[in-house]
Amino acid sequence: FRRYGLRALRRTTGGRRGSAGLTGQDANGVPLRRSKRGWMWNQFFLLEEYTGTDMQYVGKLHSDSDRGDGSVRYVLTGEGAGSLFKIDENSGDIHATKRLDREEKAYYILHAKAVNRFTNEALEGQSEFIIKIHDINDNEPRFTKDLYMARVPEMSDIGTSVIQVTATDADDATYGNSARVVYSILEGQPYFSVDPETGLIKTALPGMDREVKENYQVVIQAKDMAGQMGGLSGTTTVSITLSDVNDNPPRFSKTLYEFRVPESIELGSVVGLIRAMDADIGENAEMDYRIIGSDGPGMFDVSTNRSTQEGVIVLRKPLDFERKRQYSLRVQVENVHINPRFFSVGPFRDEASIKIIVEDVDEPPVFERASYIMEVKEDAARNTIIGSVSASDPDDKNSLVRYSIDRRTDMDRVFNIHAGNGSVFIFRELDREENAWHNISVTATEFNNPRQISRVPVYIRVLDVNDNAPTFATNYETFVCENAKANQRIQTVSATDPDEPLGGHRFFFSLAQEAAGKANFSVRDNKDNTAWILTRRNSYNSLQKSVYHVPVVISDGEFPMQSSTNTLTIRVCTCDREGNMKLCNAEALTARAGLSTGALVAILLCVIILLMIVVLFAALRRQRKKEPLIISKEDVRDNVVSYNDEGGGEEDTQAFDIGTLRNPEAIEESKQRRDIVPETFYPPVRRPVLPPTRDNNGDVRDFINQRLQDNDSDPTAPPYDSLATYAYEGNGSVAESLSSLESVTTDGDQDYNYLSEWGPRFKKLADMYGGDDSDRDS
Numbered sequence: 001f002r003r004y005g006l007r008a009l010r011r012t013t014g015g016r017r018g019s020a021g022l023t024g025q026d027a028n029g030v031p032l033r034r035s036k037r038g039w040m041w042n043q044f045f046l047l048e049e050y051t052g053t054d055m056q057y058v059g060k061l062h063s064d065s066d067r068g069d070g071s072v073r074y075v076l077t078g079e080g081a082g083s084l085f086k087i088d089e090n091s092g093d094i095h096a097t098k099r100l101d102r103e104e105k106a107y108y109i110l111h112a113k114a115v116n117r118f119t120n121e122a123l124e125g126q127s128e129f130i131i132k133i134h135d136i137n138d139n140e141p142r143f144t145k146d147l148y149m150a151r152v153p154e155m156s157d158i159g160t161s162v163i164q165v166t167a168t169d170a171d172d173a174t175y176g177n178s179a180r181v182v183y184s185i186l187e188g189q190p191y192f193s194v195d196p197e198t199g200l201i202k203t204a205l206p207g208m209d210r211e212v213k214e215n216y217q218v219v220i221q222a223k224d225m226a227g228q229m230g231g232l233s234g235t236t237t238v239s240i241t242l243s244d245v246n247d248n249p250p251r252f253s254k255t256l257y258e259f260r261v262p263e264s265i266e267l268g269s270v271v272g273l274i275r276a277m278d279a280d281i282g283e284n285a286e287m288d289y290r291i292i293g294s295d296g297p298g299m300f301d302v303s304t305n306r307s308t309q310e311g312v313i314v315l316r317k318p319l320d321f322e323r324k325r326q327y328s329l330r331v332q333v334e335n336v337h338i339n340p341r342f343f344s345v346g347p348f349r350d351e352a353s354i355k356i357i358v359e360d361v362d363e364p365p366v367f368e369r370a371s372y373i374m375e376v377k378e379d380a381a382r383n384t385i386i387g388s389v390s391a392s393d394p395d396d397k398n399s400l401v402r403y404s405i406d407r408r409t410d411m412d413r414v415f416n417i418h419a420g421n422g423s424v425f426i427f428r429e430l431d432r433e434e435n436a437w438h439n440i441s442v443t444a445t446e447f448n449n450p451r452q453i454s455r456v457p458v459y460i461r462v463l464d465v466n467d468n469a470p471t472f473a474t475n476y477e478t479f480v481c482e483n484a485k486a487n488q489r490i491q492t493v494s495a496t497d498p499d500e501p502l503g504g505h506r507f508f509f510s511l512a513q514e515a516a517g518k519a520n521f522s523v524r525d526n527k528d529n530t531a532w533i534l535t536r537r538n539s540y541n542s543l544q545k546s547v548y549h550v551p552v553v554i555s556d557g558e559f560p561m562q563s564s565t566n567t568l569t570i571r572v573c574t575c576d577r578e579g580n581m582k583l584c585n586a587e588a589l590t591a592r593a594g595l596s597t598g599a600l601v602a603i604l605l606c607v608i609i610l611l612m613i614v615v616l617f618a619a620l621r622r623q624r625k626k627e628p629l630i631i632s633k634e635d636v637r638d639n640v641v642s643y644n645d646e647g648g649g650e651e652d653t654q655a656f657d658i659g660t661l662r663n664p665e666a667i668e669e670s671k672q673r674r675d676i677v678p679e680t681f682y683p684p685v686r687r688p689v690l691p692p693t694r695d696n697n698g699d700v701r702d703f704i705n706q707r708l709q710d711n712d713s714d715p716t717a718p719p720y721d722s723l724a725t726y727a728y729e730g731n732g733s734v735a736e737s738l739s740s741l742e743s744v745t746t747d748g749d750q751d752y753n754y755l756s757e758w759g760p761r762f763k764k765l766a767d768m769y770g771g772d773d774s775d776r777d778s
Contacts, residue, residue: 043129043130044059044094044129044130044131044132045134046058046096046100046133046134047133047134047136048100048101048133048135048136048138049099049100049136050096050100055086055095055097056096057094057095058096058131060091060093060094061074061087061092061093061094061112061114062092063092063123063124065114065123066092066114071116071117071118072115072116072117072123073089073090073114073115073116073117074087074088074089074090074091074092074112074114075087075112075113075114075115076094076110076111076112077111077112078108078109078110078111078128079109080108080110081110083097083098084096084100085097085131087112101138102133102134102135102171102172106132106133106172107130108130109128109130110128110129110131111126111127111129112127112129113125113126113127135171135172135175136171137177137225137230137231137232138171139169139170139171139224140169140232140233141167141168141169141181141223141224141232141234142168142170143165143166143167143220143222143235143236144165145165145236146237147236147237148165148238148239149238149241150162150163150238150239150240151240151241151242151243152240152241152242153242154211154242154243154244154247155207155208155247155342157203158202158203158205159202159203160202161201161202162192162201162202162203162238163200163201163238164198164199164200164201165199165201165220165222165236165238166199167181167199167222167234168181169181169224169232171224177226177228177231178224178225180224180226181223182196182197182222182223182224182226183196183198183199183221183222184196185201185218185220186220186221187217187218187219188217188219188240189204190204190205191203191204191205191208191216191218192205192218192240199220201218201220201240210242210243210244210245211248213242214241214242215239215240215242216240217237217239217240218238218240219235219237219238220235220236220238221233221234221235222234222235222236244280244281245284245339245341246280246284246335246337246338246339246342246348247280247339247345248279248280249278249345249346249347249348250276250277250285250287250333250334250348250349250350251276251277251278252276252277252350252351252352253276253277255353256352256355257272257353257354258354258355258356259271259272259313259354259355260357261319261356261357261358261359262319262358262359262360262361263321263358263360263361263363264319264361265315265319266315267315267317267318268314268315270313270314271314271315272313272354273310273311273312274302274310274313274331274352274354275309275311276289276311276350276352278335283337284335284339285335286306287304287333287334287335287336288333288336289303289304289331289332289333290302290331290332291329291330291331292330292332292351293330294327294328294329294330295327295328296317298317299315299319299327300313300314300316300327300356301313302314302331311331311333313329313356319358320358321358321361322394322396325357326355326356326357326358327356327358329353329354330352330353331351331352331353332349332350333349333350333352334348335348335349360395362446362449363393363452364444364446364452365391365392365393365394365401365444365446365453365454366391366392366394367389367390367391367444367454367456368390368391368392369389369456370456371456371457371458372387372442372456372457372458372459373460373461374387374424374458374459375460375461375462375463376430376462376463377462377465378430378431378465378467379430379465380426382426382428382429383425383427384426385423386415386424386425386426386460387424387458387460388418388421388423389422389442389444389456389458391403391422391444391454393446399446399448399449400447400448401444401445402419402420402444402446403417403419403420403422403442403443403444404419404442404443405440405441405442405443406440406443406455408441409439409440410438412428413427414426414430414438415427415438415460422442422444424442424458430462431462432462432463432464432465433498435462436461436462437459437460437461437462438459438460438462439457439458439460440457440458441456441458442455442456442457442458443455444456466499466501466556466558466560466561466562467499468497468498468499468562469497469554469555469556469562469563469564470496470497470505470555470563470564471496471497471554472493472494472495472496472554472568473493473496476493476568478490478533478568478571479570479572479584480540480570480572481540481572481574481575481579481581482539482540482572482573482575483575484535484538484539485535485538486535486536486537487534487535488534488535489532489533489534490533490535491532491533491568491570492530492532493509493530493531494507494529494530495509495529495554497556499556499558499562501556501558506556506557507554507555507557508525508554508555508556508557509523509524509525509530509531509554510525510552510553511523511550511551511552511553512552512553512565513553514551515551519536520540520548520550521533521534521535521548521570522534522535522536523550523552533550533552533568540572541572542572542573545572546571546584547571547572548569548572549568549569550567551566551567551568552567552568553565554566752765752766752769753766755769
């Protein structure tokens with residue numbers, strides 16, 4: 001075979017065709033054997049992106065066995081065989097059928113062989129060869145991003161790295177300059193530059209200020225063929241933002257700020273807002289405010305609002321227009337984060353003056369004290385002045401003030417106040433033992449503006465006066481034995497006094513003067529606010545006298561002295577030898593119970609009231625039992641209906657036919673109940689009953705009893721109590737009817753003279769109807 005290319009390789013020949021033979025020996029004397037040479041190949045080269053009209057010629061295959069007689073057939077297999085590459089099986093010419101792109105596939109591996117056309121036997125062994133695509137510059141450089149974003153601090157030095165861009169070329173970097181890329185800057189000068197080999201972008205101008213220009217658009221070009229003419233190129237855009245640094249100090253927009261505030265503003269309220277301007281942003285614009293000078297120390301404070309970077313002036317002490325009407329402050333502002341690089345720019349602080357003007361407000365009166373404490377003796381007379389309060393209008397107009405007591409704090413109107421001068425005086429009598437302290441509220445109102453009101457608490461202490469006499473400390477139950485001895489102590493008594501003297505209580509006990517002469521008992525003062533009750537004889541007899549009443553006089557040592565006579569009840573009881581009580585009589589027991597006449601009366605009244613309640617309850621229950629069971633108007637059962645029709649009397653037969661009641665046969669047939677369906681129909685039972693006549697006039701009772709028995713035995717009667725009314729009054733009266741209804745005669749036909757014979761009770765009727773005809777005519 002022979003290969004088309006730079007050089008041709010032939011198979012050596014010698015000996016018989018197709019056989020092997022010895023041609024010599026090697027260095028070691030080993031004979032060499034000559035064999036048939038196989039395929040010997042070099043690479044085929046094919047240009048990419050062929051633009052001709054004919055198929056691109058690749059090369060030619062030829063075998064020495066080919067005699068030109070058409071017996072040899074060439075076969076091509078491998079990558080692209082038959083589709084991309086086509087061989088002429090007679091001549092062995094290889095052509096490319098399509099345009100090839102090295103960037104898609106750089107080379108193809110194929111296999112070739114020669115076979116006998118007729119027997120299909122291989123004339124030569126199969127061999128491999130490569131078709132390599134030769135590169136041309138058909139791809140431009142491409143950047144890895146269409147848009148690059150970068151940031152660099154403002155005021156950066158020249159040569160500060162910003163960002164590196166990268167472009168790649170798909171052409172073969174090992175063959176020529178098709179893939180050698182060079183970078184250049186098309187837009188963005190003179191601010192930035194780019195390294196032509198690495199694509200690193202750097203700052204090219206010093207002092208770039210973000211506050212002047214913040215964003216820059218830089219266009220970078222990448223060109224292959226080392227940037228020579230005819231090379232392909234690509235571009236990208238780099239958006240560069242200058243980041244902020246603290247290179248600007250804060251500055252007040254004004255040197256003097258003025259605020260007006262009413263004097264009634266509450267503590268902690270905002271007086272005003274100030275703000276310094278800083279061209280920087282973010283944390284570089286954060287600032288702090290502080291007061292560096294003030295003619296009202298501690299009156300105001302300033303803080304920083306971090307969200308708005310404003311200085312907030314706040315009131316710390318109350319304002320008073322009448323005391324000070326204007327305040328002056330000196331405020332300083334300074335950046336929080338300072339960059340040492342820019343110390344040379346200047347101090348990062350500023351100062352301003354603030355004037356605060358206090359406006360007058362109509363204020364309520366002000367009391368001289370926050371509270372008042374007054375004292376008064378409990379025996380002070382009415383209208384006695386116990387103290388005074390004072391309030392004034394703090395405003396310049398100095399309005400008059402009117403005083404009053406808030407009656408919600410003095411419901412009993414014990415005190416009053418002079419409306420003009422504020423003097424508090426007694427309006428009702430006092431009693432310390434009832435109420436030792438009085439807490440009232442006094443109001444002061446401006447005379448010209450009643451809406452301006454202020455209040456002050458007034459605490460009034462009622463001082464004690466000895467106006468209460470001492471009494472027994474408790475209700476003593478005392479007894480004396482019949483066998484008691486003289487001077488025997490039977491009781492120890494003490495006293496109590498609601499007064500509270502400064503030096504404490506001192507009580508004196510003695511027997512009442514009227515009982516001293518014939519006393520059966522004596523009183524011994526122990527000088528310690530107690531006293532003993534002693535017997536004055538050896539024995540006592542309960543039959544002769546069962547109860548003794550000993551008057552004991554108790555007095556205090558205060559001024560004026562108060563005393564009272566207290567009666568000690570002593571029962572005479574039978575005792576054993578040890579002096580223990582065994583028996584006391586009924587009178588003594590009653591006295592022991594200590595029930596006074598008033599208590600007994602109260603107990604009796606309670607018993608009477610309870611009895612009345614019981615009687616009333618019983619009457620209500622009895623009345624409730626008489627009420628019908630069914631009272632609802634909507635009940636479907638039979639109800640009793642009352643028409644309240646009195647009729648015309650006993651002889652009024654037109655209003656109601658009483659014959660129906662007198663004739664049992666005229667009774668209407670019983671009706672079935674509408675609320676239930678009876679299983680069996682029971683006809684009403686009827687018994688022959690003689691109608692009442694004048695002869696058997698007495699038997700209305702029998703008539704009613706018989707009707708009652710009929711109803712009781714009626715199986716269709718409702719299963720609950722019901723009321724049956726027969727309205728049978730009996731026969732007429734012997735005196736007959738007095739009614740004039742249904743009279744068959746006129747007034748002229750009637751003789752009423754008999755009325756005058758009936759006595760004085762019918763005198764009025766006799767005068768009306770018994771006169772003569774002439775009187776009636778007239």
